Amino acid sequence: MIQRVIIRLLDISAALIGGVIALPLILVLGMMIRRESSGPAIFRQTRLGRHEKPFVCLKLRTMAE
Numbered sequence: 001m002i003q004r005v006i007i008r009l010l011d012i013s014a015a016l017i018g019g020v021i022a023l024p025l026i027l028v029l030g031m032m033i034r035r036e037s038s039g040p041a042i043f044r045q046t047r048l049g050r051h052e053k054p055f056v057c058l059k060l061r062t063m064a065e
């Protein structure tokens with residue numbers, strides 16, 4: 001039980017650190033996309049996850065119009 005808690009805390013910590021590191025890059029890419037074309041830089045897409053449960057995925061728009 002305690003091992004699961006430790007692993008979960010490590011997963012959450014790694015995700016937070018990775019998110020903080022990636023955030024500036026995502027912001028710069030979003031600004032570049034908005035400058036080059038009209039429309040939102042980020043769009044929502046519904047995907048199927050574990051046990052076929054749908055979830056909303058946020059993605060940077062990378063295709064040219």
